[in-house]
């Protein structure tokens with residue numbers, strides 16, 4: 392059975408759908424510390440559980456015979472900077488609980504890492520798998536810690552730890568929760584509903600991005616990869632990199648009267664400028680056959696279709 396923490400978040404909710412289709416809805420158990428909306432409750436088992444409650448985690452893993460654990464509970468970039476103490480508890484103490492439970496009960500463990508695990512002194516264009524990592528957000532620091540602790544538990548205790556550094560993830564049917572790359576989610580909603588969007592990053596801010604279905608497929612593929620294919624335990628994965636002005640140009644092809652304006656948030660701008668502009672994911676492509684499906688035009692067409700925007704571009708082609 393599969394257990395997903397942070398199961399109500401942008402990625403946990405998306406992964407639940409994929410894994411429930413794959414393994415059967417009763418074999419995928421979600422947990423979070425929020426009340427699930429009705430449609431989630433009816434789509435499979437949900438348990439209210441705080442990852443800081445170590446005893447509760449052990450009970451869930453034992454009683455539900457968990458064999459795979461996907462750990463999505465975390466405070467992300469800008470949200471973490473607004474509450475460092477909570478981010479440290481959830482992202483570090485919570486991670487320690489998950490590592491200990493997974494090691495004790497021989498559970499295969501996936502923990503997501505992020506472009507945020509790199510810092511301003513990392514190579515940025517592109518950032519390779521192995522390089523200097525001195526992030527300056529509690530989110531990034533806690534994710535470097537998660538990578539190092541997971542790899543240590545793998546080497547010391549044989550824990551089957553697997554980790555992917557995600558770009559900014561774009562989704563239409565689940566809400567993002569971090570704040571720095573999330574302009575690229577909100578823009579589609581606003582473009583379709585209002586025809587205008589106010590961007591909180593500079594027009595030239597380049598960031599690695601990925602459509603959620605590529606992200607979730609990569610996660611399942613790396614978890615199913617034979618262990619002997621994995622030359623590393625933490626991999627970069629990438630699909631595209633774009634700036635707000637490039638994204639706006641791609642949207643204009645569908646909505647010719649779309650207008651973007653800019654009101655830069657200094658905190659988010661500083662965070663974005665400390666992150667890579669591109670990721671080198673050649674090891675993932677070589678070791679376990681990673682390849683992305685969605686590029687920028689396909690992302691835009693898919694997201695605008697979901698938001699019911701006029702797709703003149705599609706009609707014209």
Ligand code: VAH
Pocket residue numbers: 467468469505506507557558559560567568569570571572573
């Ligand atoms: C954020 N969307 O902006 C999240 C994610 C890599 C970006 O962590 O913090």
